[in-house]
Amino acid sequence: MGTRSERRAPVMADVARAAGVSHQTVSRVLNEHPNVREETRIRVLAAIDRLGYRRNMVARALVTRHSRTLGVVSFDTTLYGPASTVYGIERAARAAGYFVSIVSLRTIDRAGVCDAVDYLGDQGVDGIVVVAPQRSAADALADLPTNIPIVAVEGEQEGETPVICVDQMEGARLATSHLLDLGHETVWHISGPSDWLEAEGRVEGWRRTLTAAGREVPELLGGDWSPRSGHAAGRRLATLAERPGRVTAVFVANDQMALGVLRAFAEAGVRVPEQVSIVGFDDIPESEYFTPPLTTVRQDFGAVGRHSIEVLLRRIESPSAAGPERMVILPTLVLRASSSAPPG
Numbered sequence: 001m002g003t004r005s006e007r008r009a010p011v012m013a014d015v016a017r018a019a020g021v022s023h024q025t026v027s028r029v030l031n032e033h034p035n036v037r038e039e040t041r042i043r044v045l046a047a048i049d050r051l052g053y054r055r056n057m058v059a060r061a062l063v064t065r066h067s068r069t070l071g072v073v074s075f076d077t078t079l080y081g082p083a084s085t086v087y088g089i090e091r092a093a094r095a096a097g098y099f100v101s102i103v104s105l106r107t108i109d110r111a112g113v114c115d116a117v118d119y120l121g122d123q124g125v126d127g128i129v130v131v132a133p134q135r136s137a138a139d140a141l142a143d144l145p146t147n148i149p150i151v152a153v154e155g156e157q158e159g160e161t162p163v164i165c166v167d168q169m170e171g172a173r174l175a176t177s178h179l180l181d182l183g184h185e186t187v188w189h190i191s192g193p194s195d196w197l198e199a200e201g202r203v204e205g206w207r208r209t210l211t212a213a214g215r216e217v218p219e220l221l222g223g224d225w226s227p228r229s230g231h232a233a234g235r236r237l238a239t240l241a242e243r244p245g246r247v248t249a250v251f252v253a254n255d256q257m258a259l260g261v262l263r264a265f266a267e268a269g270v271r272v273p274e275q276v277s278i279v280g281f282d283d284i285p286e287s288e289y290f291t292p293p294l295t296t297v298r299q300d301f302g303a304v305g306r307h308s309i310e311v312l313l314r315r316i317e318s319p320s321a322a323g324p325e326r327m328v329i330l331p332t333l334v335l336r337a338s339s340s341a342p343p344g
Helices: 012-019 023-030 038-051 057-064 080-095 110-122 135-143 168-181 197-212 227-241 255-268 301-317
Strands: 069-075 099-105 127-131 150-153 163-166 188-191 249-252 277-279 296-298 326-329 332-334
Touching (some): 012 038, 023 038, 069 080, 069 110, 080 099, 080 301, 099 110, 110 127, 110 135, 127 301, 135 197, 150 301, 163 168, 163 301, 168 197, 168 249, 168 296, 168 332, 188 197, 188 227, 249 255, 255 277, 301 326
Parallel strands (some): 069 127, 127 150, 163 326, 188 249, 249 277
């Protein structure tokens, strides 16, 4: 008897023979044809699993004119937000029976996004998800081709491209309102890069919440999403925190920068939350193990992935349904030990 690698790979005829059905019935099951009895479908799927049959996707694409492959255009997947978004999209696509081809851009601009979409289109993908967290990527949506279904994640509404996004302003409102409700007079903010739509939304939500409450809006401090930039901003805030009542609460635009702030405060002898409360954004897996555990805003990346794939597949199946569409996912506040009432 030959080894596993020497044995012939099972073909559709083998599945039909094992299940006691015709070749055409196996094909109907694989193509999810509705006119197949449930018991027959179960028997065929069991035979496929038992034999280890793998369908020829190239042949299927020639017959159905669908490759069962979706494209994803992303940027800087080393960052937690974009990486988690892509992971959520990939999981949702696989659950729907699709493969995923990913193009990760070093920098995002109009030409780069258009080139990536053209490249994926040449690969025969059925549709494309563009993760567009930066304004330059969002602006490129208006120039994308209309002959292939496209969905944008975290972009702005541009033309006919549907957008799936987390409500960044609501997340900032949750963080800022939480600190005000604890009794803090105002809340300082360390923002992300100004060209990121997510950072822009968090700044706007923070500012609006303070203004609506009739509170002073402090000077905005900027960062680049990194712990290093959070540490630099934290060192400046630590000097201000030494003045009575000057700084008692900080909303940081992501958890990595909040980690840098915690380090700077620890070095300066500023106690959290006894002297200054901190709230982050993202709820990265490590945030509950910070010292102290970080109060933060959680984004549901799984929901973003599911909804982006649902909308994209609807566009693939019904091209006539195209048109502007925007779906917003609400974030939630996760309470931990880094936030409390102000001193005194």
